[in-house]
Amino acid sequence: MKKSPLFVLFVTIFIDMLGFGIIIPILPIFTKELGAQDYQVGLIAMIFPIMNFLFAPFWGTLSDRHGRRPIMLLSIFITGIAYFVFAQANVLLILFLSRMLSGIGSANISVAQAYITDVTSPEERTKSLGFLGAAFGIGFIIGPSLGGFLKSISSTGTVDWVGYVASAMCFVNLIMAYFLLPESLKEKKKNLPFNFKVVTGIVTELKKPLVSHLLWINFIFITAFMLMQIACSLMWKEVNGLNEKEIGYVFGFVGVATAIVQGLLVGRMVKWLGEVKMIYYGIFFMAIGLAILPITGNRFFMPFEFIGLALIALANGCLTPGITSLLSKFANPKEVGQVLGVNQSFGSVARAAGMGLSGFLYSFNFHIPFLVGAAMMLTSLFLIAAFERKNTTLQG
Numbered sequence: 001m002k003k004s005p006l007f008v009l010f011v012t013i014f015i016d017m018l019g020f021g022i023i024i025p026i027l028p029i030f031t032k033e034l035g036a037q038d039y040q041v042g043l044i045a046m047i048f049p050i051m052n053f054l055f056a057p058f059w060g061t062l063s064d065r066h067g068r069r070p071i072m073l074l075s076i077f078i079t080g081i082a083y084f085v086f087a088q089a090n091v092l093l094i095l096f097l098s099r100m101l102s103g104i105g106s107a108n109i110s111v112a113q114a115y116i117t118d119v120t121s122p123e124e125r126t127k128s129l130g131f132l133g134a135a136f137g138i139g140f141i142i143g144p145s146l147g148g149f150l151k152s153i154s155s156t157g158t159v160d161w162v163g164y165v166a167s168a169m170c171f172v173n174l175i176m177a178y179f180l181l182p183e184s185l186k187e188k189k190k191n192l193p194f195n196f197k198v199v200t201g202i203v204t205e206l207k208k209p210l211v212s213h214l215l216w217i218n219f220i221f222i223t224a225f226m227l228m229q230i231a232c233s234l235m236w237k238e239v240n241g242l243n244e245k246e247i248g249y250v251f252g253f254v255g256v257a258t259a260i261v262q263g264l265l266v267g268r269m270v271k272w273l274g275e276v277k278m279i280y281y282g283i284f285f286m287a288i289g290l291a292i293l294p295i296t297g298n299r300f301f302m303p304f305e306f307i308g309l310a311l312i313a314l315a316n317g318c319l320t321p322g323i324t325s326l327l328s329k330f331a332n333p334k335e336v337g338q339v340l341g342v343n344q345s346f347g348s349v350a351r352a353a354g355m356g357l358s359g360f361l362y363s364f365n366f367h368i369p370f371l372v373g374a375a376m377m378l379t380s381l382f383l384i385a386a387f388e389r390k391n392t393t394l395q396g
Contacts, residue, residue, distance in 0.1 A: 008180045013135040015173035019166035021143020025247040026151045028233040042359025049351030051103025060110040060341020068115045069183045078105030080170030087163025110341040117328050117336045118184035126325035127267035148248025201342045213387035218323045219350040220380045224373035226354025231362050231369040257310045261317030275322040279384050282318030285311045287377040294367040
């Protein structure tokens with residue numbers, strides 16, 4: 001992070017994620033205020049990751065061909081427009097359209113990750129990706145709390161202030177990136193195949209033994225995380241009695257914990273443990289954290305709910321940079337953006353699955369989404385063990 005481009009990228013992603021974080025605590029609740037049923041909450045939320053699924057490899061491949069900078073600028077602009085539309089939402093259709101557009105614009109994380117791989121050595125990559133995760137986490141410190149506050153001062157039955165502030169944040173992000181973010185790609189691949197064959201790209205990567213295990217672990221982790229995210233907003237309001245401001249503060253705690261882990265601990269952890277062991281620890285932390293959340297009740301909400309959330313933040317700090325770093329190391333150097341785009345796209349399928357399934361499971365019992373997520377995480381232990389065995393065999 002000492003290099004200026006990485007610092008600018010950190011700030012850029014922070015502002016982008018701040019706008020995203022503003023939406024997190026209020027979206028499930030606002031969707032129900034517009035008349036949606038529990039299962040429809042998940043369906044509305046699904047359109048965002050579905051658009052991420054379709055456009056992440058598109059942006060990644062486009063950045064390999066034309067450079068990282070112009071793609072970052074274009075995607076940030078689209079996201080800003082999406083939040084402006086979100087401010088106008090007073091029926092489910094407009095809400096749906098705004099989230100669809102936002103999903104298209106915000107599918108740029110693979111471009112940011114590729115930018116980091118352009119300007120860092122393999123030895124420093126995991127640490128730098130951890131800083132990128134810290135930008136996401138710090139955005140979550142302010143974003144959810146700000147979102148809860150802005151929802152409380154918005155006009156009755158609307159999210160106008162939420163949308164306008166998020167949109168303004170994106171356009172500040174756009175101006176900063178335009179003037180301060182230089183191009184990182186030294187050699188552009190003008191002849192790289194360019195298409196929307198997302199499924200084909202995923203199938204191709206899933207045929208690669210080591211890469212496929214990493215993709216599936218990330219899929220399971222993201223699905224479990226989304227099961228938690230949608231269910232938490234509803235549970236904290238309907239079961240624990242929290243209002244929008246308080247829900248924002250709790251999500252803000254997750255951001256603080258994530259920023260600390262990814263900004264201060266990831267670099268040290270990868271030196272102590274290596275990426276593979278980090279993934280093992282992340283799986284255990286995530287499973288335990290999810291299992292804790294629905295059983296604390298009002299009496300033990302503090303400190304046990306926060307212990308569960310801290311474990312989830314620690315799991316994210318272990319899993320996300322560890323998996324991304326390993327994927328970048330096993331990818332063809334000329335196709336890093338494309339491979340990370342496929343990873344982002346496959347992760348978007350997981351987000352869609354988790355969001356859709358969360359509302360459905362929550363409608364039966366609020367415990368179920370969390371316990372299903374914990375069980376899923378434990379199954380990924382078999383995948384990381386298989387990855388470790390195959391990697392050892394290939395190296396031997």
